[in-house]
Amino acid sequence: MRFLHTSDWHIGRSLHGRKRYEEYTAFLNWLLEVIDAEKVDVLLVAGDIFDNTSPSHRAQHLYYDFLGRLGATACRHVVVTAGNHDSPSFLSAPAPLLRSRNIHVLGNLPERVEDEVLTLSDEDGRPELIVCAVPYLRDRDIRPSEAGESLDEKNQKLLNGIREHYLQVTEAALRRRNALCDGNGKASVPIVALGHLLAAGGERVEGDGVRELYIGSLLRVPSDVFPNTLDYVALGHLHSHQKVFGRDDRRYSGAPLAMTFDEAARLAAGQSKVALLGEFEEAGMVTIRTIPVPVFQRIETISGDWGVIAEQLDHLARQGASAWLRVVYTGEAVLPDLREQIRAAVADTAMEALQIGNPRTLAAIYRPDDEVATLSQLEPTDVFVRCLEDQNVPEDQRAALSAGFSEILLHLAESDDRAE
Numbered sequence: 001m002r003f004l005h006t007s008d009w010h011i012g013r014s015l016h017g018r019k020r021y022e023e024y025t026a027f028l029n030w031l032l033e034v035i036d037a038e039k040v041d042v043l044l045v046a047g048d049i050f051d052n053t054s055p056s057h058r059a060q061h062l063y064y065d066f067l068g069r070l071g072a073t074a075c076r077h078v079v080v081t082a083g084n085h086d087s088p089s090f091l092s093a094p095a096p097l098l099r100s101r102n103i104h105v106l107g108n109l110p111e112r113v114e115d116e117v118l119t120l121s122d123e124d125g126r127p128e129l130i131v132c133a134v135p136y137l138r139d140r141d142i143r144p145s146e147a148g149e150s151l152d153e154k155n156q157k158l159l160n161g162i163r164e165h166y167l168q169v170t171e172a173a174l175r176r177r178n179a180l181c182d183g184n185g186k187a188s189v190p191i192v193a194l195g196h197l198l199a200a201g202g203e204r205v206e207g208d209g210v211r212e213l214y215i216g217s218l219l220r221v222p223s224d225v226f227p228n229t230l231d232y233v234a235l236g237h238l239h240s241h242q243k244v245f246g247r248d249d250r251r252y253s254g255a256p257l258a259m260t261f262d263e264a265a266r267l268a269a270g271q272s273k274v275a276l277l278g279e280f281e282e283a284g285m286v287t288i289r290t291i292p293v294p295v296f297q298r299i300e301t302i303s304g305d306w307g308v309i310a311e312q313l314d315h316l317a318r319q320g321a322s323a324w325l326r327v328v329y330t331g332e333a334v335l336p337d338l339r340e341q342i343r344a345a346v347a348d349t350a351m352e353a354l355q356i357g358n359p360r361t362l363a364a365i366y367r368p369d370d371e372v373a374t375l376s377q378l379e380p381t382d383v384f385v386r387c388l389e390d391q392n393v394p395e396d397q398r399a400a401l402s403a404g405f406s407e408i409l410l411h412l413a414e415s416d417d418r419a420e
């Protein structure tokens with residue numbers, strides 16, 4: 001049997017205010033083609049389907065249109081789990097209807113761990129895969145909160161909760177498998193688990209658009225959380241494809257689109273976004289092939305003094321490039337009308353200047369030795385730390401203030417989601 005592992009679609013995402021629906025349409029069309037061409041039996045989507053908790057009507061249309069058109073392919077089963085960006089209840093609401101089309105959606109953590117375990121069958125009705133469809137485990141799902149706990153205590157409890165959950169769900173899957181095989185000597189059915197979390201050793205890169213999971217926490221999940229009996233673990237949350245724990249069968253698929261200008265620059269330098277095609281030859285033996293996702297939108301960064309910028313804009317315009325641009329001015333002279341000049345240069349072209357960085361006008365936040373050229377290259381927490389330093393806030397107060405600030409950011413992100 002063949003499965004396709006993907007995650008972190010973030011449908012509805014913008015790049016500096018520019019909605020990316022055309023790219024999502026192209027991506028989902030491409031995904032259908034791959035599923036068809038590669039004869040994929042099972043599609044696994046490990047969280048962050050949507051970019052926020054109340055997606056726009058257009059984002060929802062793209063998702064349901066895709067699920068509808070999957071019915072015309074050979075793909076028999078779809079498993080979708082919620083990520084930290086998704087609303088569990090929003091994602092789960094149509095689950096009863098979708099189940100009748102073999103589309104299994106787990107937004108909320110079900111009450112019984114058995115309900116997270118899916119047995120998927122081939123065209124003859126023989127079980128071919130068992131899936132532990134574990135959604136993003138929210139703080140409240142796994143950890144009874146108590147006042148006065150230290151950060152370390154909180155993290156330890158979270159980790160214990162996650163570990164315990166994967167242990168239980170794996171045991172439920174094993175019971176399911178034993179009941180299926182019933183000692184008849186048939187090759188046993190492989191078990192796959194999904195997860196939306198930060199694995200130990202998982203690499204974050206600058207500007208990858210990944211939002212922190214738990215307040216003030218850098219909780220990293222170690223390899224032994226996933227029992228060895230799991231034949232494959234399909235992870236979501238990190239946006240670049242990677243193996244974790246030094247194993248071929250524990251992987252992040254990464255997001256299909258570059259989330260930021262920094263990521264787009266890395267793609268231009270030869271990295272690519274992928275979907276992962278897995279195939280079980282015999283139980284326990286999985287081979288994974290990476291399928292590169294095409295770049296559907298040219299996204300470029302141009303930086304230099306005005307001469308360099310003007311020349312590059314001219315060059316791109318003559319190519320007829322429909323690129324989205326980040327322009328970073330690094331010249332010495334102060335150019336108060338930089339924005340207007342760039343707008344004028346792209347006015348009659350297919351290009352759009354989405355972000356214009358002019359460090360000279362933001363001198364207060366930048367340090368002389370900084371590589372940072374635009375405010376958006378800094379995380380809000382970085383700016384906060386710089387403010388603490390500027391105001392000479394005593395060292396012993398900084399941790400608590402930063403934790404409070406992170407909490408406010410998280411609440412703001414959640415209310416933003418509701419507002420969109």
Ligand SMILES: [Mn+2]
Pocket residue numbers: 008048083085210211237238
């Ligand atoms: Mn994500």
